[in-house]
Amino acid sequence: MSSSDSDDSYSHDEYWLRDYEEGNGPPLIKKKSRLISAVLHNQVEILRDLLDSPKWYNVHDSWGYSLLQIAARQERYKSFKYLLSIPDFPFDIVTKQGTTALGVALDSYMYNDIWREEYFTYELIKKGACIDEVYFQGESPLARALERHYYKSARLLIRRGADVNCVNSNRNESPLDMTVNRNQIELVMTLLAYGAQPTVYHFERSVFYNGSFEEQETLCLYIFDQYSNLELRLDVLLKLAEAKSPLFYHILKCPIKITIHYEYLSLYFRIMCSMNIDCLRLVIQKFGHSINELFSRSVLSDTDYTGGDGKPIYLRNLNLMLQSELKPTAITFINNVNRSELFQDLIELGYKETAITQLYCYLLSYGLNIGELDLQIIYKKFGCCELFKILFTHGRTDGHSKNRFFQKPYNYCKNSINELRRYFFHPKLNEMSCHHDETGGYLPERDFQEMPRLTELARNIFRKFFIKKFKIKTCSEFYSRLNGLAISNLYKKIINYETILY
Numbered sequence: 209m210s211s212s213d214s215d216d217s218y219s220h221d222e223y224w225l226r227d228y229e230e231g232n233g234p235p236l237i238k239k240k241s242r243l244i245s246a247v248l249h250n251q252v253e254i255l256r257d258l259l260d261s262p263k264w265y266n267v268h269d270s271w272g273y274s275l276l277q278i279a280a281r282q283e284r285y286k287s288f289k290y291l292l293s294i295p296d297f298p299f300d301i302v303t304k305q306g307t308t309a310l311g312v313a314l315d316s317y318m319y320n321d322i323w324r325e326e327y328f329t330y331e332l333i334k335k336g337a338c339i340d341e342v343y344f345q346g347e348s349p350l351a352r353a354l355e356r357h358y359y360k361s362a363r364l365l366i367r368r369g370a371d372v373n374c375v376n377s378n379r380n381e382s383p384l385d386m387t388v389n390r391n392q393i394e395l396v397m398t399l400l401a402y403g404a405q406p407t408v409y410h411f412e413r414s415v416f417y418n419g420s421f422e423e424q425e426t427l428c429l430y431i432f433d434q435y436s437n438l439e440l441r442l443d444v445l446l447k448l449a450e451a452k453s454p455l456f457y458h459i460l461k462c463p464i465k466i467t468i469h470y471e472y473l474s475l476y477f478r479i480m481c482s483m484n485i486d487c488l489r490l491v492i493q494k495f496g497h498s499i500n501e502l503f504s505r506s507v508l509s510d511t512d513y514t515g516g517d518g519k520p521i522y523l524r525n526l527n528l529m530l531q532s533e534l535k536p537t538a539i540t541f542i543n544n545v546n547r548s549e550l551f552q553d554l555i556e557l558g559y560k561e562t563a564i565t566q567l568y569c570y571l572l573s574y575g576l577n578i579g580e581l582d583l584q585i586i587y588k589k590f591g592c593c594e595l596f597k598i599l600f601t602h603g604r605t606d607g608h609s610k611n612r613f614f615q616k617p618y619n620y621c622k623n624s625i626n627e628l629r630r631y632f633f634h635p636k637l638n639e640m641s642c643h644h645d646e647t648g649g650y651l652p653e654r655d656f657q658e659m660p661r662l663t664e665l666a667r668n669i670f671r672k673f674f675i676k677k678f679k680i681k682t683c684s685e686f687y688s689r690l691n692g693l694a695i696s697n698l699y700k701k702i703i704n705y706e707t708i709l710y
Contacts, residue, residue, distance in 0.1 A: 250286040272304030280328040310337040314352040326358040346377025354386040372404040438464040446479040449487040503537035548581040
């Protein structure tokens with residue numbers, strides 16, 4: 209048989225590999241075409257008859273794929289299994305691009321962004337395929353197996369001696385990076401056992417990718433020993449505390465240096481607001497100086513708020529921070545943070561109006577400033593809610609920002625501003641609200657009594673005396689003093705404007 213006998217006269221440019229589906233094979237003109245067709249149709253008996261000489265093992269299609277590579281590319285299990293079973297079948301033949309069968313199995317998608325089945329990769333590795341290839345983007349077979357979630361194949365590659373520290377030049381990732389990011393604790397352990405080099409970076413990634421406590425502890429023990437000085441980012445420590453990791457309590461007993469990334473100011477604050485209060489207390493006791501330094505940096509510029517990933521804000525955590533050594537800098541931080549995003553986050557979390565009002569009033573008692581956007585967000589969701597009545601009852605106006613809001617309330621949602629008009633004792637509110645109805649038109653001026661009733665006069669005189677007598681500066685102090693008076697609730701409601709006089 210001449211060498212030309214292994215070539216077929218059919219023009220392979222007339223079909224593509226997708227045309228090799230069962231029942232749609234190329235014409236059986238020459239032996240080469242018959243071999244390719246048999247592979248694609250899983251016709252093992254025909255393959256056995258045609259492969260009567262090792263010469264036919266090297267058949268390629270016009271794109272350079274060998275019989276074994278075609279079987280892997282098109283997921284032809286029976287053909288693939290048979291070809292691998294042939295004792296001297298060359299499974300390391302390369303394509304025109306220099307890719308072996310293992311490279312083909314690990315290479316491209318099968319269809320619709322779905323990777324090929326791991327079976328082909330695993331069987332080639334088990335058979336002894338070369339595992340030292342470097343693919344187009346600097347990826348090793350181990351990196352590709354991990355990327356495609358071929359974890360069974362990855363374990364076999366590691367046991368067969370694959371380089372466990374080979375860095376993917378395209379993404380600058382090591383195998384340990386990839387397994388930590390995917391929270392594959394068993395593979396992390398395997399890589400470490402076979403000599404993978406752990407770093408602080410790996411430990412931090414494990415914490416932020418919600419790795420198991422076992423994985424985090426293993427990495428920590430590989431990286432640090434009893435003579436090491438721990439150096440961790442504050443957000444990593446807070447995440448450990450938030451998860452109540454046993455490692456958090458271990459770290460508290462060690463010499464540790466905390467590093468702070470100031471671009472994550474609000475992230476730190478958000479974690480502290482949502483973690484277990486006992487863990488927060490321990491963090492403040494041990495690292496209060498670092499957190500004070502963190503909050504004090506917010507004076508330099510306004511701080512963007514970072515959303516909390518669906519985690520709640522606990523009032524008790526805020527109270528602990530504001531009653532601790534953090535109080536001065538925490539108040540400064542809260543005033544500088546973008547609170548509008550914070551309250552929008554609370555609304556999206558499903559917080560009720562009463563809970564948001566409670567939190568807002570709590571922060572007001574510590575000198576929180578209120579901006580126009582803050583009011584817009586709450587007004588859009590809850591309309592004229594109790595918070596607005598409290599704000600105007602206490603006469604808290606913040607420059608012209610709230611004036612702009614109330615002058616054009618119809619820009620924000622259906623207007624319920626008229627409900628506030630009964631609190632006419634606040635002159636600025638009456639001046640703004642009496643000109644606007646729900647459709648943005650004008651309302652007639654209300655005629656208010658020029659002479660106050662005796663009850664109103666008595667109330668106003670008492671409030672002035674009460675504030676002056678006890679040198680009251682904040683709303684919370686006013687209510688605390690008022691609630692301590694031995695008078696009936698009826699009088700208290702008149703004094704704090706809850707009872708409408710007209």
